[in-house]
Amino acid sequence: MENRKVFMNRQNNLLQLEEHLYPLVDVSHPNVFRNLFPYDEVPKIAFNDRIVPHNFPEEIWITDTTFRDGQQSRAPYTTDQIVTIYDYLHRLGGPKGIIRQSEFFLYSKKDRDAVYKCMERGYEFPEVTSWIRASKKDFELVKEIGMKETGILVSCSDYHIFYKMKMTRREALNHYLSVVRECLETGIAPRCHFEDITRSDIHGFVIPFCMELMKLGEEYRIPVKIRACDTMGYGVNFSGAVIPRSVQGIIYGLLTHGGVPSALIEWHGHNDFYKAVTNSTTAWLYGACGVNCSLFGIGERTGNTPLEAMVFEYAQLKGTLDGMDTTVITELAEYFTKEIGYKIPPRTPFVGKNFNVTRAGIHADGLLKNEEIYNIFDTEKFLNRPVLVSVSNTSGLAGIAHWINTYFKLKGANAVDKNDPVVIKIKEWVDEEYESGRVTVITDDELIAVIDKVKAGLSKEDTVI
Incomplete structure (x- = not known):
């Protein structure tokens, strides 16, 4: 302890003792937290009453995955539909660009055509970003199109590392770092999607991985974003809940132990346990600048965090809409209903036929x-x-x-x-x-x-x- 540095925390103006380092814990058998996730029982929410302080960033924003995660769970949008929805998102985000980014697939000609047409609009926001396979060829494609950032899947739970990828933690870490380095070599900013973070070993894998990613970002002088993906919707916002289910515990760990700045942290939630909106709001309150959403929550299984919900969460937390044009939400609902043929459940907040x-x-x-x-x-x-x-x-x-x-x-x-x-x-x-x-x-x-x-x-x- 005597070798740990004392420094001034400029966020709260208090002297702090430097956190000890978290090395990778390479295990021979996967830790699937069977005590919390017994597959033949309902998952358990446990508490240790370790309280995390609020750490609300000065600036928060929304990012959109309607054309990526949203499009994985329904019939693909046409190019014209994508461009029209993108125009709506631009109007909804307002002059300050509260809807900061929108991510796209690049695999098909239709997707690439939509990307080109959206980029031709010349909007500063939402910035057009991509989601690709982790390959050199795809990185070059991103650069060729003219994008500055791309998402890369880096699954982080032992469920994925051991059972899906058939690797050890050390092998997965080395593989991911080599892929991110390849991305940085092309001058593209990587956005690392930490899949299944709410079933992962936060201190034994996630935090040491983040520390290595931050080092790469410094080496290449290109920011490396961390998207914390609650892939199965296991996250909870209860004070004193244990990690890996605690949303605030995860965000605190990324910030304090992993060294990831708020501006590089984004929460991506799913709604399997009806917690997508509250978990996203919690991520904001405890230090994440970004929350990733899809229109009307359309996404894998039970869906993503509804973008329109977070617009009103933003207004309630900040006391202002900051120029967002919320009437566009109704226009979007009408467009999806009449032009795309999507049936919005009538009691859906803000957009359902019967909501008011x-x-x-x-x-x-x-x-x-x-x-x-x-x-x-x-x-x-x-x-x-x-x-x-x-x-x-x-x-x-x-x-x-x-x-x-x-x-x-x-x-x-x-x-x-x-x-x-x-x-x-x-x-x-x-x-x-x-x-x-x-x-x-x-x-x-x-x-x-x-x-x-x-x-x-x-x-x-x-x-x-």
């Missing part, structure tokens, strides 16, 4: 009095999606009145209330429909037809519609 639609009469009554009571924020302002009420047997007079006001854009003195004669007549018709055995929601077209019929039987003074 209420059916309960008591909720509709509250909305009619003040929409803040049952709406998360001004969805008309931020998403061009006014809060709606769907009319059914539970809507009541208030629900019908709210539907009319929303559909016909009636506000202030022009808005109808639940005592309006038209509302009362429509309620009588709705009750008759369900008393006759109807089980489906009333459609907009049906309501308009009934309104026209009711209005025809009333004098003009009786209603404002």
Whole structure:
């Protein structure tokens, strides 16, 4: 201990004792953390109550994998679709480029055509990056196209090293370092995708690997990024949880022990245990500048972290959207639905058909009095999606009145209330429909037809519609 250096930590202005080095722990048998991941039982979340301090970077951003991980789990996009979506991402990210990068495959002519067309747009953000096989030929292809950065798969759990790659940790480490060096030799910045990090030996493999990568970055004077990939969605954000499942523990280890700066750390989460969004937010809070996402969470198995979710997480953490145009999210949802044919589950936050639609009469009554009571924020302002009420047997007079006001854009003195004669007549018709055995929601077209019929039987003074 007497040989360890004392230095000033400029982030918190406290003297710190230099961390001891973490050498590679080369094992003869894989450590698959069977105590945490018994395959014939549900995985376990264990705690040791080692608390990690918040370390929120001054600047955070989003990166996109819609055209890479997102495209691995669905029919490939056409070149035109990719370019259109890329244009939307540029608008959504705003003038500060909060959506910092978007990664592409380079394997097919279609993919390369899309890359060329996106690069021709000349946008600073999102920067076009790639994901390639770890080969000299592919590195040259990246350089030829004119990209500055590429992703490289470097699986880091013993599940992958021993069972898939049939290597030891030392063999895997040497192989990866030789591949990264080849990439650096071509002048391309590598983004190392630490696959399956939430089942890996953090101190015995991940941290010593990071230390070697940082040395290579210094040697070539090219930044080497670390993407922490929660490939199976095992990450948890609970304070005091043990690594390798602890998100904050992983980020702390990369920063403090691995020597990786925040700007070079990116979190890539999957949603197998419904934790993709909270884990990504946690990665931000504890020191990662980047979170990697796909539009609507489209990705392998249960999907990736939804990009649109992290836009609103950003706003909540920073207190500002920093110029991001969130109405583009609704345009993207409509494009995916109408032009691509993708079916967004109706209750998906921010983009689902029913995300801000209420059916309960008591909720509709509250909305009619003040929409803040049952709406998360001004969805008309931020998403061009006014809060709606769907009319059914539970809507009541208030629900019908709210539907009319929303559909016909009636506000202030022009808005109808639940005592309006038209509302009362429509309620009588709705009750008759369900008393006759109807089980489906009333459609907009049906309501308009009934309104026209009711209005025809009333004098003009009786209603404002």
